[in-house]
Amino acid sequence: MTTQNVKPIKEKRRGWYYRMPFERKTALWGIIFLLPWLLGFFLLFLTPMVEMVIYSFNEVKIISTGGISKVFKEFENYRQALLVDANFIPSVVETVLETVLFTPLIIVFSLLCAILLNGKFRGRAIARAIFFIPIIMATGLMMQRVSNLSGQMLGEGQTENIYGAESVAKLIMSIGVGTEMVQYLLDAVNDIFEIASLSGIQILIFLSALQGISPALYEVAKIEGATPYETFWKVTVVMVSPMILTCTIYTLADLFMRSDIVNLVYDKGFKNAQYGLGAAMGCIYIVINIVIIGIAAGLIRKVVFYYD
Amino acid sequence: MTKKKKRMSRGTMVKKSKSFLGGLFRYVMIICLSYLILAPILINISTAFTNPRDLAFPSSIWIPARFSIENWHVSMLMLNYGKALPYTLFYTTIIMILQTVSAMMAGYSFARLKFPGRSILFALAVFTIVVPPQMFMLPQYLFFKEFDIFGIIRLITGEPINLLKGGSLFILNGLCMGLKSGLYIYIFRQSFRALPKELEEAAYMDGAGFLRTFTSIVVPSAGAGILTVAVLSFVWNWNDSYYIRLFDDTNINYLMLAFNKATGSVDESLARISTKIPATYAFLMKNPVYEGAIAKTAALLVFMPLVVLYMFVQRKFVQGVERSGIVG
DSSP states (O other), X not given: OHHHHHHHHHHHHTHHHHHSOHHHHHHHHHHHHHHHHHHHIIIIIIHHHHHHHHHHTEEEEEOTXXXXXXXXXTTHXXXXXXXXXXXXXXXXXXXXXXXXXXXXXXXXXXXXXXXXXXXXXXXXXXXXXXXXXXXXXXXXXXXXXXXXXXXXXXXXXXXXXXXXXXXXXXXXXXXXXXXXXXXXXXXXHHHHHHHHHHOHHHHHHHHHHHHHSOHHHHHHHHHTTOOHHHHIIIIIHHHHHHHHHHHHXXXXXXXXXXXXXXHHHHIXXXXXXOHHHHHHHHHHHHHHHHHHHXXXXXXXXXXXXXXX | OHHHHHHHHHHHHHHHHHHHHHHHHHHHXXXXXXXXXHHHHHHHHHHHTBOXXXXXXXXXXSSOSSBOOHHHHHHHHHHTHHHHHHHHHHHHHXXXXXXXXXXXXXXXXXXXOOOTTHHHHHHHHHHHHHSOGGGGHHHHHHXXXXXXXXXXHHHHHSSOBXXXXXXXXXXXXXXXXXXXXXXXXXXXXXXXXXXXXXXHHHHXXXXXXXXXXXXXXXXXXXXXHHHHXXXXXXXXXXXXXXXXXXXXXXXXXXXXXXXXXXXXXXXXXXXXXXXXXXXXXXXXXTOHHHHHHHHHXXXXXXXXXXXXXXXXXXXXXXXXXXXXXXOO
């Protein structure tokens, strides 16, 4: 009884909301749910980004009483970054080369790992637990510390020690292979470790994609008499190809973010108080990142196959 | 008849040996890669348990010659572990909750609630993944140092408040701009899109509002995605030292910052606590091998809570990743 009495009043009071069509309501709630992100995006992403571009054209100093002072310098900071600073261009080139070289390796490695971990075999649970350990070590400095720190302390040759690769290296050298070749091999071992520690999320994404492939496709391939080799290239790779795009973009972004340039920019700003120069370097770096990611995405998009 | 049988059995034999070889290959690869991942950790654990006097012995690389927990003791003192561990646990948990909830809301909006301009905003959200947060350090630093909402606070108190030490990280994460928040939004969007739409439609039919549908239908059925994001968020925030270094450089209660500072110059950190180190080990001071061992032990101390956490959630996390529909 009481509810019957209350209801009309309630509806009257909030009438505008109840009369709203469902689509409008959806839109309203969409914006309400997005409110934290919108606020964050405008206050903590877009504004800083615009400010950074402004800084890059100015000489910026922090005033001890609060606030900053800006003196307009036109392209002075960019000139400094590109023509005067001895470290910037070489490290950008190095970063870009390293990233472009590493990304395919990481993609192939993580796809391989995901395929290894996919499917049923004994000890699968343990293997997966181990393969995901790099995720919990990946982003932090932990991995670098674990592998490099004592290297600095003990002098050179520590990473070789970990895997017992030194004895192998000596063995190879005794056969008569040059030192450079051995060094290359040792570097490769070192790189594999680095690749493994960078591939956590990518393995996760690929594994998830492999689980999503319909078994019917494999059955059809089998009935049609495809060899495992053909099945791999024509079913597995094709079906995970959208994720290759996702992983490539993520890997590129991740590698760019770990680069020394980021620290260089940080140091220019907070250690040397050259905020304008730091901002200019940051702007250049971001533009390069976006161009490379755009090119990679454009190239891969051409070969990606979307099932639906 | 017999001929046919024979041929078949030969066929199955070939097949069997092929699958055996395939299995062997798989196991060899998995064992090699597992070794690659585990070796540095195991060697560090062994070093950490080695008696400081034996550190230089080549025989005690894998198994300590004399077992000792002295290194752990010294590293704990150096990191102020007793105080820093609960502090970091507490703060990281809050940050994780804020980041997960805000990313979840944004992800749901991007996945299901249509409004004009949504796809552009989503593209911008993906764009935030690509830009390194380090590029914004000065604007963000100043934003929190002189925190003000459209001049209102300045109007009331006369000057903006300094939020660097209190609240800056919480605001950052609560507003979806924390470490890798963009990635979490992406994961949530994919995992919500994988849910059957009928569930929500049924809820609306039965008269549930949007908030109610979200809290009692959508969130409970996206458990796998939530676990994935929560674990990633906790781990990455735990391992991060960039934001805390930027906002609150002196707060060594954050384990990662304490670790970075301590291992930056093990010399000085050991000198600071030299009175607490047993006199018998005093001769090891300034010995690089010993300092290396202490740094390794400290790394393990920072890393260990994550391993414990991982052991608890590992099974669900790995299953969850498969079901969370990251792929969509």
